[in-house]
Amino acid sequence: MNNWLLFTIAAPILWAVTNVMDGALRKHFVKSNFALTWIFALARLPFVILFFIIAGIEIPSPITAIMVFIGGVFWTLPMMFYFRALETEEPSRVALVMQMLPIFTLLIAYFALGERLTGMQGVAFIFLVAGGAFAALKKLEGKWRWSFAALLVMMAALLWATSDVVFKKYEVEFTNFLSAFAIYFLGSFFFSLVSMAHPEGRKKVTTYFKNLPLRAWIMITASLLTGIGGSVSFAYALTLGKASLTSVIIGTQPLIVVLLGIILAGTTKEIQRERLNKNEVFLKGTSFILILIGLILLSV
Numbered sequence: 001m002n003n004w005l006l007f008t009i010a011a012p013i014l015w016a017v018t019n020v021m022d023g024a025l026r027k028h029f030v031k032s033n034f035a036l037t038w039i040f041a042l043a044r045l046p047f048v049i050l051f052f053i054i055a056g057i058e059i060p061s062p063i064t065a066i067m068v069f070i071g072g073v074f075w076t077l078p079m080m081f082y083f084r085a086l087e088t089e090e091p092s093r094v095a096l097v098m099q100m101l102p103i104f105t106l107l108i109a110y111f112a113l114g115e116r117l118t119g120m121q122g123v124a125f126i127f128l129v130a131g132g133a134f135a136a137l138k139k140l141e142g143k144w145r146w147s148f149a150a151l152l153v154m155m156a157a158l159l160w161a162t163s164d165v166v167f168k169k170y171e172v173e174f175t176n177f178l179s180a181f182a183i184y185f186l187g188s189f190f191f192s193l194v195s196m197a198h199p200e201g202r203k204k205v206t207t208y209f210k211n212l213p214l215r216a217w218i219m220i221t222a223s224l225l226t227g228i229g230g231s232v233s234f235a236y237a238l239t240l241g242k243a244s245l246t247s248v249i250i251g252t253q254p255l256i257v258v259l260l261g262i263i264l265a266g267t268t269k270e271i272q273r274e275r276l277n278k279n280e281v282f283l284k285g286t287s288f289i290l291i292l293i294g295l296i297l298l299s300v
Contacts, residue, residue, distance in 0.1 A: 003240055004237055004240035007233045007234075007236050007237040007240065008233075008234075008237040008249045008250070009249065010229075010230070010233040011230045011231075011233040011234035011237060011250055012230070012249065012250050012251075012252050012253035012256055013230075013256055014226040014227070014229045014230035014233060015095075015226070015227065015230040015250075015253055016095065016253050016256035016257045016260050017222065017223075017226040017260060018223045018226045018227040018230065019086075019091040019092075019094060019095050019253075019257050020091050020257060020260050020261055020264060020271060021219045021220075021222050021223040021226070022036075022082075022083065022086055022091070022223055023086045023090070023091040023094075023271070023272075024219060024268070024270040024271045024272075025216065025219050025220060025223065026083050026086045026087050027086070027087060027270070027272075028216075028270045029212060029213075029216040029219070029270075030208045030209070030212070030216070031087070031208070032204055032207075032208050033079075033080040033081075033083040033084045033087075034080065034195070034201070034204050034205075035204050035205050035207075035208040035209065036079070036083045037076060037079040037080050037083065037191065038191065038192050038195055038196075038201070038204075038205050039192075039205075039209070039220060040076075040079060040223075040224065041076045041079075041188055041189055041190075041191040041192040042189065042192040043224045044185045044186075044188045044189040045189045045192075047182075047185055047228065048182050048185045048186045048189060051178045051179070051181055051182035051185065052179075052182045054178055055176045055177075055178035055179045055182065056176070056179060057179065057182075058174055058175065058176055058179035058180075060173040060174055061173070064170050064173045064174075065183055067166055067169070067170045068166070068167060068170050068171065068180055068183045068184050068187070069183055069184070069186060069187040069190070070166060070187060071163045071164075071166035071167040071170070071184055071187060072163070072167075072183070072184040072185060072186060072187020072188040072189075072190070073187045073188065073190055073191065074159055074160075074162050074163035074166065074187075075160065075163040075184070075187070075188045076187075076188045076190075076191040077159055077191070078155070078156035078157070078158075078159035078160050078163075079156070081152040081153065081155050081156035081159075082094070082152075082153065082156045084149070084152055085149035085150070085152040085153045085156070086149075087149075088148075088149050089147060089149035089150065089153075090261070090272075091257050091261065092254050092257040092258045092261065092284060093135055093136075093138075093147065093149070093150060093284065094149070094150075094153050095253050095254040095257045096131070096132070096135035096254040096284065096287050096288065096291065097132050097135045097136060097150045097153040097154060097157070098153055098156075098157055098253075099128070099131070099132075099251055099253070099254065099291045099295065100128050100129070100131070100132045100154065100157055100291070101157040101160055101161055101164075102128070102295065102298055103124065103125050103128045103129070103294070103298070104157050104158050104160075104161035105161040105164050105165060106121060106125075106298075107125075107161075108161050108162055108165045109165050109168070112165050112166075112169065113165065113168070113169055120297050120298075121297070121298060123297055124294045124295070124297035124298040125294070126294075127290050127291070127293045127294030127297060128290070128291060128294035128295070128298075130290045130294075131286075131287045131288070131289075131290030131291035131293075131294060132150070132154065132287070132291070134283050134284075134286045134287035134290060135147075135150055135283070135284070135287040135291075136150030136151065136154075137283055138280075138283070167180070167184055171184075215270075219270075234250065250295075251291060251292050251295040252292075254284070254287075254288055254291075255288060258284070
């Protein structure tokens, strides 16, 4: 197996572990979207320091640094929608809807950066929206309904896409990528800093984290490390092979989430087995196929 394929496959596997761990954490240990967002934003600080040590501090202009910083803030805010969705929805459905992020990025880049959309990208848009619609559909009390959690994930994906476009627009003004990324991560850490300055924020954080059992901290650590590891693996894979093929392989993440849920459910009591009845298999399978087709068309 060549290095490109190894790192490309590693990214969705690591991110799938993050999805599964986050779902277990939200449902069983830290039942607060605010508190979970706080701890994950706080975890960015060591990496901010590390990136600054490696690359140094570079500020092309005050407005550039501020906009990259704001991009980092926009990266943190959607996490509250993401954790809220994981409270009531299976990680695989959340992962499926998150695959719509590329189309949101394209649309925002079209208006903000003037990037043109091709006819093929328009067709990809239809497949991705259809895949997201199937992922958001579920049967409750004998009736088909749209999953509110899936709509929350779409809102999160929209904000993450905004964050990506802001970073893309201003990162080019830096001579060193890591310097820009450090400021971006500093913006994502800012949420933790500000929230702890407010008494209500401190109360929520201390309430949920002061008596957490060891297994919860292990899950938090696993989620943090696998999430960052997936990002590093994906970024490195992009330097080794074609971005289009790399992005398509990343689209296998929802399927890996389902497989991990089945495997880990038998070994970890907090991780619930994915629902695999006929309706769920049909909806998730159809959603996965439509999204994968959309990602392939998007990469052409």
